[in-house]
Amino acid sequence: MPKRQFILKPIYEVATFWDVLTHDERNFLSNAHGLLHFGKNEVIQSEGERPTQLMILAEGKVKVSKIGANNRLQIVRMLKPGEHIGFRAIIANELNSTTVVAVEPTTIYTISSENFISILRNNNAFCYRFLEELAFDLAESDARTVNLTQKHIRGRLAEALLLLKDNYGLEADKATIGIYLSREDLANLSNMTTSNAIRTLANFANEDIITVDGRKIKIIDEEKLRRISKLG
């Protein structure tokens, strides 16, 4: 069987804001955009750097993380195609507050900060779209703060698995979570050590809540997983 060939979608099919652009803006952006590729584990942007462009994830999956005390890494969110990278720092006129790394081979459309800001300043519907996006992101970030600080290990890991399921969906078997993360990434997402992620994952498997095959995780009993996540 030949390896499946990905046909890259054009920017107007990837960018969720395309419908609110004016005719002129569409014409302009059809040319005035860039294209970047990143291999697995490649760094897309780094915390502390000055942002130079809005990035639109066209293909692939990325993790967004921050370094905290003792150089411990915390994954603050995971992005999928159609979502944006780097726009928060551009809007706030700050340095990047997060590091973004490709979890699998990733293709990105880019729009320069200047062009991005220019459209934000001139197209009200476009501006409103990003306003909505930030409003959603803020609620999620606040919720994550509370979940990560108050839930116990089992609750945090259950929550992370559900977050991944909700974000990336399930494969054709309707059970396998649509992203394969290392135990270390799972740990950084759930605010625990790698050994505890491994242990807790094994416990969940023993309790027939999930099955684990390498990095493939099948959700067997979602109800139970939600209960564990909810109770903390």
Added chain:
Amino acid sequence: MPKRQFILKPIYEVATFWDVLTHDERNFLSNAHGLLHFGKNEVIQSEGERPTQLMILAEGKVKVSKIGANNRLQIVRMLKPGEHIGFRAIIANELNSTTVVAVEPTTIYTISSENFISILRNNNAFCYRFLEELAFDLAESDARTVNLTQKHIRGRLAEALLLLKDNYGLEADKATIGIYLSREDLANLSNMTTSNAIRTLANFANEDIITVDGRKIKIIDEEKLRRISKLG
């Protein structure tokens, strides 16, 4: 000495967005706004309720919190005059994701959700202002997630004290933090139990980093406090 009389500033002096309004919008809002008062510890909005108005904090201080696992409360941010309440949920068209409570007597100007959205949709500069505000808030929320999950108790309390100092400033003596919180609030802000907040506060006082007189906290050695916060 007679009790100091607060003269309430008019909305156009409180609202930080007033300068980007059009002449017509100013005329309109000069009448189409409401005024609310809340006593100490009164609930201004509740998690799960439908938001009905943008609130602009005119006088007073409020805490913004969420309930997590085991009904434990987490304060996610603290607001001061000029800052906004309830706009995130209106923009995202969601129920309130947070509860807001007055820490001291508080006066609030209100603008109905409909009027707020209408201006957002028509005045690009106004929309951009709130875009910026959310961009700042998101970075702070992400930073808080990492700090609260990774720092130890001393680091978390030191961080909370600095956050309060940076947000509310110092009194005339250039040492007393400009807001008086209960030990319980300090604990909910720093993600720890009340006893641990009390204990750690006492330790800081013993180490001559702060002095404590009831709820008044004087910062004696800010350098040391920043070091403790940074190291975690």
Added chain:
DNA sequence: GTATTTTTGTGCTATAAAACATATTTATAC
């Protein structure tokens, strides 16, 4: 002014989770 509730303070115990140690398996390099 006294009673009652709330807040603050302190010691002790229990426990969740990190830290550490060490295999074992899997992936990658040459």
Added chain:
DNA sequence: GTATAAATATGTTTTATAGCACAAAAATAC
């Protein structure tokens, strides 16, 4: 194909912090 590195797995020890109990002080109610 072998060597080396990285990821996964598991047992043991240590520790930070929650949980609990109770006392003292302060605030509030009557």
